[in-house]
Amino acid sequence: MYTIQAGSYQLELGPFLESSLVDVLDKYKGATKLLIADENTSEACLSYLITNFDALSKAEVVILPVGEENKSLEIVGNVWDILSEYGVTRHDLIINVGGGLVTDMGGFIASCYKRGLDFINVPTSLLGMVDASIGGKTGVNLGDFKNQIGVFNDPVAVYIDTIFLSTLPEEEMLSGYAEMLKHGLITSPELFARVVEQMEEPEEFSEDLLRDCIEVKNGIVISDPLEAGPRKKLNFGHTIGHAIEGFLIYSDQVTHGYAVAIGMILESFLSMKRNLLSQEDFNTIESALLKHYSMPIFSNDDIQAITSLLNNDKKNKHGKILCCLLEGIGECTYDHEISVQEVTEVFLHYKNQQINLN
């Protein structure tokens, strides 16, 4: 069992049965336990928990509808109504079992119900394990705007058992790998290279690599929990990535990681155009990413719609669009002001390239 101290709580990486989960559940004797999952949550994982932990045998189960369009206040309100009907008190316990959608929404549901009840996160997607499991961010979308509503609040514990990763579809693994690539790109060329290598041999999943990526995120979050400075680096790829994701919420659904991967390519290109990143490093990044994440084809109208969403990014300040840029592989800086015009040109570069190829 590998244990990481993450803010106020512990994250345990290893088999559930060897973890402290049974002891933690024991602290909530007499409390109602509520499992929140979604239709995508690994059946295997959910039934394993219910079957193997006595404390969960009588747990209520709430299933959230899947899809970013359902990561909404309306659904959260419905769940709050259900909690009221069940007579859930602030001394009860919520256990979120699923991907980032479940842990983000479930965390928000728990944090605001009766001004906060305890929750445990059991991420079942690679993305959830490497990203949403650390940092205390909870939230839902507001229309097209990703995670516009939420709070910072820590779970009481996080449990990760990678055995259930084998049930994940490939695109979900790719979504997680995108964030792991990001952890390398913003802190370490070696880590980046290890993730690239892992993606070449997906059948042999390295728990050590996952652990190192979690440690990277955890180190950054601990140094700046409320994102006043260095934590902003974790937003690399996310300024443009979130806009792409927001634009696609109601049409083609893409995974968060895929949108971030495309965002990272475009923000790396922007870094190169500003002479911060060398052509060589850019080529390394671009070829590594394009191998697994194909560049989507956006019309001019699409590009306009996507770039207009940049104006409402959470990271903006006083009307300025702020973005992370790379100064090398492993070297990320933040709070760069970028313009809609500039981002439009980056999109057009790839659009023209695609037209030339056709």
Added chain:
Amino acid sequence: MYTIQAGSYQLELGPFLESSLVDVLDKYKGATKLLIADENTSEACLSYLITNFDALSKAEVVILPVGEENKSLEIVGNVWDILSEYGVTRHDLIINVGGGLVTDMGGFIASCYKRGLDFINVPTSLLGMVDASIGGKTGVNLGDFKNQIGVFNDPVAVYIDTIFLSTLPEEEMLSGYAEMLKHGLITSPELFARVVEQMEEPEEFSEDLLRDCIEVKNGIVISDPLEAGPRKKLNFGHTIGHAIEGFLIYSDQVTHGYAVAIGMILESFLSMKRNLLSQEDFNTIESALLKHYSMPIFSNDDIQAITSLLNNDKKNKHGKILCCLLEGIGECTYDHEISVQEVTEVFLHYKNQQINLN
């Protein structure tokens, strides 16, 4: 200017122009300022702020609809949409100007928008000054359930100028006095007597008394910010009071303080029935309160509906209804388990009394 250190922020009691408000606003140069008020907010106070503080001259104003039924997720969602339209970022500032509804909702709106932006509270009702101004509680109702959804989060500062109290209708003053009576009942017979006296001479409002009541609440909150123990005393009168308020949300609107006053009479009666409170102390409390707050007439169906709401009180634990009781004037204890049956009998006592009087 009287200054109280309340958790992470300062509360200033005195004329706005002599307060630190101008300096605090100065720290938000370049930020969008958003004033949140409701239709009941003292016009005089709102226009005084906009006219006298340059930093607020271009502030956006959002007016919330009045009434407990509008203290809802739906209205909060609408305001979040407006903030998105205005392009408000997490570096901007919300200033809540109004009664408890405005500071509770405005605090929640600020706390969850983009995971939290700064807010200042300017309570304009006596209830807001003495109660909502301290303690970091924010929230909205969920259907009939009062403040079911919310978070604990402190404003950056609170400013109270009692000059604007003179514009308040009498029932609003009575609503504030009820919480002040509570502060006496749970901590000090002297303070209780002073509030009773103040209510006899309402035209001479004592800022010292207000200050002392705020200090009582502040002392309790500082000793137990997350309501794990002693802070529960502040809920005296609120177990039954909230149920009455919830029941009346959609019919006769009553002020929060009126519901709490009735709740305090009934919970005092319960305390006496359990031999915790002497008949003499009970008589003192009952006669002082009934002088200003008349006992409503509830039908048997009403009583059943009210008591059924007790099962969803935020203070409950593992399905038990918990309540504060008095062991004397100034002596409050908490976490007493009470039953629906017991509360029903208390209601019936007053109902029978009314029938006998008629």
